[in-house]
Amino acid sequence: MDMIKDKTIVGLTIGFAAVAILGVFVMPDWLLSQTVIAFARALAVLGLLVLWRTGLVSFGHALYFGLGAYTVAMLGRYFGISEVLITLPAATLVAGGIGFVLGFVIRRYREIFFAMLNLAFSMVLFGILVKTESLGSTDGFSVEQPTLFGIGTDTASNKLVVMYVGICVVGWLAAVLVHRYLQSVLGSLSTAVRDNEIRVEYLGYSVAEAIHGKYVMSAALTGLGGGFMAIALGQVDPESMVNWTVSGELVFVTILSGPGSVAAPFIGSLIFELLRTYATEILPQGWQLIVGGTLLLIIFFLPGGVWSIISKAMGRKEAEP
Amino acid sequence: MNLALTILVDGLGYASYLFIVSLGLTIIFGVLKILNVAHGAFYAWGAYLCAFLVGQFSTMGVSDIGTMIAIPIAALTVGIVLGSMIERTIIKNLYGRDEVLIVLATFGLFLVLEDIILLVFGVDPYFAYQPTYAMPGFLIGGIYQDGYKLSMIVLSLVVGIASWAVLNRTHWGKLVSAIIFDNDLAIAMGINVRRVFYVVFVAGAVLGALGGAYIAPTISVAPGFGIEVIVLSFAVVVIGGMGSIVGAAIGALMVGILRAYAVLQWPEIELFVVYAVMAAVLIFRPEGLFAPAKARKI
Numbered sequence: 001m002d003m004i005k006d007k008t009i010v011g012l013t014i015g016f017a018a019v020a021i022l023g024v025f026v027m028p029d030w031l032l033s034q035t036v037i038a039f040a041r042a043l044a045v046l047g048l049l050v051l052w053r054t055g056l057v058s059f060g061h062a063l064y065f066g067l068g069a070y071t072v073a074m075l076g077r078y079f080g081i082s083e084v085l086i087t088l089p090a091a092t093l094v095a096g097g098i099g100f101v102l103g104f105v106i107r108r109y110r111e112i113f114f115a116m117l118n119l120a121f122s123m124v125l126f127g128i129l130v131k132t133e134s135l136g137s138t139d140g141f142s143v144e145q146p147t148l149f150g151i152g153t154d155t156a157s158n159k160l161v162v163m164y165v166g167i168c169v170v171g172w173l174a175a176v177l178v179h180r181y182l183q184s185v186l187g188s189l190s191t192a193v194r195d196n197e198i199r200v201e202y203l204g205y206s207v208a209e210a211i212h213g214k215y216v217m218s219a220a221l222t223g224l225g226g227g228f229m230a231i232a233l234g235q236v237d238p239e240s241m242v243n244w245t246v247s248g249e250l251v252f253v254t255i256l257s258g259p260g261s262v263a264a265p266f267i268g269s270l271i272f273e274l275l276r277t278y279a280t281e282i283l284p285q286g287w288q289l290i291v292g293g294t295l296l297l298i299i300f301f302l303p304g305g306v307w308s309i310i311s312k313a314m315g316r317k318e319a320e321p
Numbered sequence: 322m323n324l325a326l327t328i329l330v331d332g333l334g335y336a337s338y339l340f341i342v343s344l345g346l347t348i349i350f351g352v353l354k355i356l357n358v359a360h361g362a363f364y365a366w367g368a369y370l371c372a373f374l375v376g377q378f379s380t381m382g383v384s385d386i387g388t389m390i391a392i393p394i395a396a397l398t399v400g401i402v403l404g405s406m407i408e409r410t411i412i413k414n415l416y417g418r419d420e421v422l423i424v425l426a427t428f429g430l431f432l433v434l435e436d437i438i439l440l441v442f443g444v445d446p447y448f449a450y451q452p453t454y455a456m457p458g459f460l461i462g463g464i465y466q467d468g469y470k471l472s473m474i475v476l477s478l479v480v481g482i483a484s485w486a487v488l489n490r491t492h493w494g495k496l497v498s499a500i501i502f503d504n505d506l507a508i509a510m511g512i513n514v515r516r517v518f519y520v521v522f523v524a525g526a527v528l529g530a531l532g533g534a535y536i537a538p539t540i541s542v543a544p545g546f547g548i549e550v551i552v553l554s555f556a557v558v559v560i561g562g563m564g565s566i567v568g569a570a571i572g573a574l575m576v577g578i579l580r581a582y583a584v585l586q587w588p589e590i591e592l593f594v595v596y597a598v599m600a601a602v603l604i605f606r607p608e609g610l611f612a613p614a615k616a617r618k619i
Contacts, residue, residue, distance in 0.1 A: 057421040057425075059424070105604055109603075109607065111420055111421065112356060112420050112421065112424070113603065113607050115421060115424065116555065116559055116603060117600065117603045117604070117607075119552065119555065120556070120559070120596050120599040120600035120603055121596075121600055123552055123556075123592070123595075123596035123599070124593055124596045124597050124600060126592065126596075127590075127591070127592030127593035127594075127595070127596050127597075128593050130592060131588070131589045131590070131591065131592065131593065132589075243548075244548075244551075244552050245548060248358075248425075248428050251425060251428075252425065252428070252429075255422075255425060283436075285436065285439045285440060285444065286436045286437075286439065286440055287436070288432040288433070288435055288436040289432070289433050289436035289437065289440075291432055292428075292429040292430065292431065292432025292433035292436070293429070293433055294429075295425065295426070295428070295429030295432070296411065296426060296429040296430065296433070299422060299425060299426045299429070300414070
């Protein structure tokens with residue numbers, strides 16, 4: 001293990017530690033809560049990045065986002081379990097498990113059919129949740145107060161700081177693991193699968209299994225992100241967790257971030273969250289106008305996402321998208 | 322018996338406007354190979370403009386039946402003005418880019434257009450019931466049926482047959498078929514492909530706006546109502562086969578009847594059943610139920 005020599009891991013560790021320390025001692029509360037929401041979404045975007053490296057884009061990852069969120073919320077509601085060390089792994093497992101099952105079907109599809117099949121699955125869940133009265137149908141329901149090691153808190157600012165440090169730790173861990181994975185043989189198959197599947201098959205690897213593995217990984221990460229989001233917002237509902245617009249948002253942030261690095265989703269999500277907040281302030285009825293316009297500008301003028309600016313500034317060679 | 326008839330008529334009414342909207346989506350996909358999320362915005366714009374015009378005409382003293390002129394005006398204005406603007410500025414520059422990236426660009430467009438609606442028309446819902454009063458009702462099998470709904474079914478038949486005729490019986494239709502069959506060869510034969518793309522995109526936009534304009538009098542036109550119709554028309558197009566007119570008709574019929582059945586008999590599965598069918602079709606016949614395998618024809 002030469003983890004210390006890996007510049008990306010050192011960079012991630014320093015970066016996340018700095019963000020965590022800054023957050024706890026310097027940043028105002030509003031910025032803390034925005035960062036928590038942004039990083040929760042970033043976990044899902046990290047999952048989409050794994051797929052995007054393979055040339056696959058899913059328009060239905062709200063399915064796993066919603067599964068994660070509802071798992072956390074339902075554990076609290078029906079079993080009285082609000083311990084985050086149980087609920088968050090459960091969210092990850094449920095999303096990963098469903099991803100594993102659906103993966104057997106989904107791994108056969110590429111391009112627009114891949115995107116559409118994911119969309120169909122996510123809308124099936126949406127259709128179920130909207131009509132399920134016991135889960136609050138379109139209104140959703142609120143999430144129990146979370147506890148950590150069995151300790152809960154009623155002070156909002158304490159809760160916020162703990163959540164913030166928590167998401168920094170989880171985000172760091174996820175980013176490092178995904179980075180290690182992408183460096184591994186299986187991970188580096190991503191680009192190979194995207195470029196030429198037949199060659200990969202001739203090399204003796206199963207493209208279907210490679211895609212399946214990545215799909216499960218992205219589903220699990222998205223579920224974890226959804227679980228965090230449920231805790232951060234304290235509320236789950238189909239419209240803001242499972243509808244197709246959520247999937248679109250996740251893909252948008254993926255494009256905004258750029259595929260260049262595992263750190264990109266965190267930066268991209270934060271930019272997205274701040275963009276949305278300021279857009280709402282400037283034009284209360286027109287924030288989508290600003291967000292959608294930004295998306296178009298990025299597609300036309302910044303195809304490598306914001307990460308390409310950073311890597312250029314650092315004088316690095318452009319990473320393969 | 323009566324129940325079956327109600328489901329059939331409701332389903333047909335529902336299918337008819339879905340068909341008009343999906344037809345626009347499917348011809349754009351068939352020819353330009355672009356899955357246009359912004360299609361939902363054409364639909365919403367058509368509905369808003371129609372509802373607004375009906376209100377204006379009505380206060381000017383136009384009779385109930387006369388206000389129906391707002392429907393073609395809204396559809397053509399939105400389709401031609403908005404469709405042209407979007408094709409010329411955005412879509413034109415995306416031909417040949419990655420399919421998925423184009424979908425995302427149209428998603429960005431959709432967000433922008435949705436909000437411009439709010440800025441132009443405000444957040445309050447619009448009501449424009451006048452055209453529905455103008456239509457006499459019918460008794461079919463002892464059940465009173467809304468005349469406007471029946472007129473919608475007739476319109477969708479006319480639109481469907483007309484598009485089929487244009488594509489199969491005219492010079493323009495032959496050009497389009499040539500492009501669908503082989504884009505490069507069409508260019509080599511001297512067909513102005515870009516111009517055909519432009520016309521097809523605008524025609525698709527008019528159809529999307531027409532669907533919205535025709536449905537406007539029967540609902541309250543409120544913010545965000547284009548969101549649902551996008552995925553529904555995606556489902557229709559996927560079920561029937563992307564890029565096929567007959568497919569869009571069959572997909573719309575299936576979704577319409579299924580939904581009418583669910584609403585009347587089993588409301589819990591209303592949305593679920595549509596998307597479950599969509600997923601099933603994608604799994605077992607990804608090219609669509611009635612599309613011939615491989616050949617993506619109109």
